[in-house]
Amino acid sequence: xxxxxxxxxxxxxxxxxxxxxxxxxxxxxxxxxxxxxxxxxxxxxxxxxxxxxxxxxxxxxxxxxxxxxxxxxxxxxxxxxxxxxxxxxxxxxxxxxxxxxxxxxxxxxxxxxxxxxxxxxxxxxxxxxxxxxxxxxxxxxxxxxxxxxxxxxxxxxxxxxxxxxxxxxxxxxxxxxxxxxxxxxxxxxxxxxxxxxxxxxxxxxxxxxxxxxxxxxxxxxxxxxxxxxxxxxxxxxxxxxxxxxxxxxxxxxxxxxxxxxxxxxxxxxxxxxxxxxxxxxxxxxxxxxxxxxxxxxxxxxxx
Numbered sequence: 210x211x212x213x214x215x216x217x218x219x220x221x222x223x224x225x226x227x228x229x230x231x232x233x234x235x236x237x238x239x240x241x242x243x244x245x246x247x248x249x250x251x252x253x254x255x256x257x258x259x260x261x262x263x264x265x266x267x268x269x270x271x272x273x274x275x276x277x278x279x280x281x282x283x284x285x286x287x288x289x290x291x292x293x294x295x296x297x298x299x300x301x302x303x304x305x306x307x308x309x310x311x312x313x314x315x316x317x318x319x320x321x322x323x324x325x326x327x328x329x330x331x332x333x334x335x336x337x338x339x340x341x342x343x344x345x346x347x348x349x350x351x352x353x354x355x356x357x358x359x360x361x362x363x364x365x366x367x368x369x370x371x372x373x374x375x376x377x378x379x380x381x382x383x384x385x386x387x388x389x390x391x392x393x394x395x396x397x398x399x400x401x402x403x404x405x406x407x408x409x410x411x412x413x414x415x416x417x418x419x420x421x422x423x424x425x426x427x428x429x430x431x432x433x434x435x436x437x438x439x440x441x442x443x444x445x446x447x448x449x450x451x452x453x454x455x456x457x458x459x460x461x462x463x464x465x466x467x468x469x470x471x472x473x474x475x476x477x478x479x480x481x482x483x484x485x486x487x488x489x490x491x492x493x494x495x496x497x498x499x500x501x502x503x504x505x506x507x508x509x510x511x512x
Contacts, residue, residue, distance in 0.1 A: 212430050213245075216261060217272045221429065222292040223259065230290055231298035234417055235325035236260050237386075238303060239379045241342040242333045243399035245432055248303050250402075250410055253426040256418050258301030259293045264308050264323065266315075282319040297418060306382040327417050330383065330394035331402075340373040341443050347372070364443050366450055 215221075234257060238244040248260040262268050263286075269279045278285045294300040304323070312319050333339040349362040387394060395416050402409045414421050 212432060214272065216430070217268075218274060219292075221259065223295055226291050226294045226296075226298075228298075229287075230258075230294040230300035232300070232327060232417060233323075233325040234258055234260065234299055234301035234327045234329065235323070236301065236303045236329050236331060237306070237383055237394060238331040239305060239333075239339075239376055239383075241339045241346065241376075242331050243402065244303055244331055246434060247331055247397075247399070247402055248301075249429050249432065250406060251301065251413065253429045254410060254414060254421075255424060255427045256295055256297050256299060256414060256421050258295050258299045260301035260303050261293075263289055263293075263302045264304060264312065264319075266311065282316045283322060286319060286322045297421075299417060306379045306386065309382075309386070328387075328392055328394035329413055329416075330387075330396045331399065332380065332396070333399040335400065336373060336376065337369075337444055337447065338440065340369050340376055341440050341447070343372040343376060344369045345440065364446060366447055369443070369447055 236244060236248055236251075251257040252259045266279070269285075270276045275285065275289075278288060290300050302323070312323075344365065345362055348365075348368065349359045386392070395413065397409060397413075411423075414423075
């Protein structure tokens with residue numbers, strides 16, 4: 210079993226909790242932002258919940274433990290909270306902007322349940338590297354390292370540009386969400402996290418659970434980062450060819466479908482804004498910035 214699936218099993222549950230969580234932490238992010246490595250580091254603190262993709266239909270319906278319960282939104286969410294809330298009362302989850310669209314259409318009862326009290330917004334400063342990673346993951350089918358089955362994946366400028374556009378729309382969508390819900394998230398970039406992971410985690414702890422004493426980290430497995438020279442070569446090639454005005458290639462029907470799901474509807478930010486205008490989506494109207502953050506713009510990477 211790949212570690213990305215194993216993390217959802219009972220092996221990594223917290224002790225069963227009878228009461229609802231006192232704090233809900235949303236890791237708001239986008240694909241290929243380093244969010245998996247980032248979330249695992251938060252989990253290891255033992256005080257920030259176990260942030261995984263609990264609202265990802267593909268992930269949860271393919272996990273035997275949760276597949277049968279996922280259709281019953283409220284029961285599912287409560288069951289998750291009983292075993293995935295850290296002992297200090299923090300329940301956390303990773304969330305992508307486009308998931309609002311599916312939840313509003315397919316699981317509207319879940320909207321009020323996912324309302325966070327705190328929001329950490331994770332982005333990536335190197336947009337081209339993020340788009341290349343996104344393009345490779347979509348076309349190869351390998352969203353994590355050490356995946357046995359991978360499709361051949363050749364360089365394609367046009368698809369990389371489409372991924373950049375998709376990620377830009379998702380970033381805009383998040384800003385709309387924050388605007389209509391009057392939320393000020395704690396902003397973090399992947400690059401900041403990579404440069405100073407301990408400092409970033411400490412700032413998030415102070416933001417979510419002020420005064421928390423650092424303890425022995427939980428034994429949560431590491432996920433190997435997908436990093437090789439191919440992406441670096443593609444980046445240089447893209448920059449060189451796009452500067453020259455060249456572009457080639459096109460996505461397969463399957464790749465186009467995956468991108469359309471991430472963008473659907475195309476004006477995703479407008480859709481979310483219309484749906485959420487005036488809604489009480491977040492548990493608090495405004496979250497505060499974490500002490501120790503110089504510019505309050507955050508600090509993490511990849512995933």
